[in-house]
Amino acid sequence: MLDKFGDSLKKTFRKIAGLSSIDKETVELVVRDLQRALLQADVDVELVAKLSDSIKEKVIDAKPPPGLTIKEYFIKTLYDEIVDFLGKEKGELSLKPQKILLIGLFGSGKTSTAGKLAKWFQSRGLKPGMVACDTHRAAAQEQLRQLGKKAGVNVYDDGKKPEDIAKNALKKAKEEVLIFDSAGRDALDKELAKELKGMSKVIKPDEVILVIPADLGQAARNQAEEFNKLVGITGIIVTKLDGTARGGGALAAASVSGAGIRFIGTGEGIGDFQTYDPKRFVGKLIGYGDIQGLLEKAKDVGISPDEAKKIMEGEFTLNEFFSQIKSMQKMGSLSKVMEMIPGASGLKIPKGFMDVQEGKMKRWEHIIKSMTPDEKKEPDVIKAARIRRIAKGSGTSESDVRGLIKHYKQVKKVIRMTKGGKGFKRGPLARFAKQFGMGMEDMES
Numbered sequence: 001m002l003d004k005f006g007d008s009l010k011k012t013f014r015k016i017a018g019l020s021s022i023d024k025e026t027v028e029l030v031v032r033d034l035q036r037a038l039l040q041a042d043v044d045v046e047l048v049a050k051l052s053d054s055i056k057e058k059v060i061d062a063k064p065p066p067g068l069t070i071k072e073y074f075i076k077t078l079y080d081e082i083v084d085f086l087g088k089e090k091g092e093l094s095l096k097p098q099k100i101l102l103i104g105l106f107g108s109g110k111t112s113t114a115g116k117l118a119k120w121f122q123s124r125g126l127k128p129g130m131v132a133c134d135t136h137r138a139a140a141q142e143q144l145r146q147l148g149k150k151a152g153v154n155v156y157d158d159g160k161k162p163e164d165i166a167k168n169a170l171k172k173a174k175e176e177v178l179i180f181d182s183a184g185r186d187a188l189d190k191e192l193a194k195e196l197k198g199m200s201k202v203i204k205p206d207e208v209i210l211v212i213p214a215d216l217g218q219a220a221r222n223q224a225e226e227f228n229k230l231v232g233i234t235g236i237i238v239t240k241l242d243g244t245a246r247g248g249g250a251l252a253a254a255s256v257s258g259a260g261i262r263f264i265g266t267g268e269g270i271g272d273f274q275t276y277d278p279k280r281f282v283g284k285l286i287g288y289g290d291i292q293g294l295l296e297k298a299k300d301v302g303i304s305p306d307e308a309k310k311i312m313e314g315e316f317t318l319n320e321f322f323s324q325i326k327s328m329q330k331m332g333s334l335s336k337v338m339e340m341i342p343g344a345s346g347l348k349i350p351k352g353f354m355d356v357q358e359g360k361m362k363r364w365e366h367i368i369k370s371m372t373p374d375e376k377k378e379p380d381v382i383k384a385a386r387i388r389r390i391a392k393g394s395g396t397s398e399s400d401v402r403g404l405i406k407h408y409k410q411v412k413k414v415i416r417m418t419k420g421g422k423g424f425k426r427g428p429l430a431r432f433a434k435q436f437g438m439g440m441e442d443m444e445s
């Protein structure tokens, strides 16, 4: 997600770390780098200028606060400003019974987001339902019913007009959280405004959330302001951050619109959805990783923090390896998990590395059962004769056994590389990370 933007930001931060002195010239040099990165991500020129001025003003000729070197202060300022710039925290939606209306233009991701949001509430112990108020596009209601099945929640679609459907659902539904899907249009024209106002009147939503695709870039600002003026919004969800270089621009634009970003969508799957926390988000972009996020994600799928930590540290035996692949599969693709690990986001993970097919998983399970405790702990002792024995005992082939051991070693190597990798472990960046609670200390223990 936002690979290019993240890479440029990483370079900018590393550049500061490598500077031998911080003066007017070097600050301007770094700020120019930052400007280039932001403009490439389609951030509004005016915003870029404002951010640059603010950073320069704070850092040039500044006396760093006690306890910080000028370099650390520069890094902290840059980080703070970018966080501020990409969004003041709006916080999660509250975990209480409520009515949420999703609005937005054609194809912005409303219906998919309804499903993701339902799942989000469900995994936090609330009972959600969805209401199919898009009567404009022929297949819209069927799409929502499918998502309802996937998420295991009820979908209400009784009625002809959006308002009637909403009314009927409000009468009938017993769910604690009701998520109303609405129809899109090419533009926020009179017809759409009227329809949304009508629905609003019937539903009396606690939240009206605008769904905006990240590929809009800086144009997201206008759209957010327009919707806000005409129908009033309480938050924004930015979707499709996985597929565009303009995501930085969209996030910045949505932020200045003032409504606040609640969630981001990072893929087509129902679980490709996260709370938007600018601090964490920027930390991840610049390569500090996202311990907090990983632990939370782990919690979502029932993995204990201990287990997650073990995964991250590459400390596991063959025995645990198997259950961890299972866990990882629950947590989504490995590359997504890796994005959250400090220092790992720069690593290129071979595609399909963790996506072991089901048939293979079964065979591996049998293979591991046929091993002695010693073999499970120290697979290096498994030579040709033992491979033959294990293959026979488990009803698999010798190449299956070799394949498992090879895969185990590869995964361990990759994960260890991230842990022992250079980069942010020492020097001002690491100290900075510690000071500002970005979680590096979790990795050092």
Ligand SMILES: Nc1nc2c(ncn2[C@@H]2O[C@H](COP(=O)(O)OP(=O)(O)OP(=O)(O)O)[C@@H](O)[C@H]2O)c(=O)[nH]1
Pocket: 104, 105, 106, 107, 108, 109, 110, 111, 112, 113, 134, 137, 140, 182, 183, 184, 185, 239, 240, 241, 242, 243, 264, 265, 266, 267, 268, 272
């Ligand atoms: N890659 C990616 N695709 C997404 C994301 N969110 C939605 N999509 C895809 O975008 C397309 C449109 O999504 P919908 O949820 O149908 O959008 P909508 O706003 O309901 O569209 P209309 O009802 O036609 O206005 C679908 O193919 C989705 O799978 C995301 O976060 N990432």
Ligand SMILES: [Mg+2]
Pocket: 110, 111, 112, 134, 140, 181, 182, 183, 184
């Ligand atoms: Mg839709």
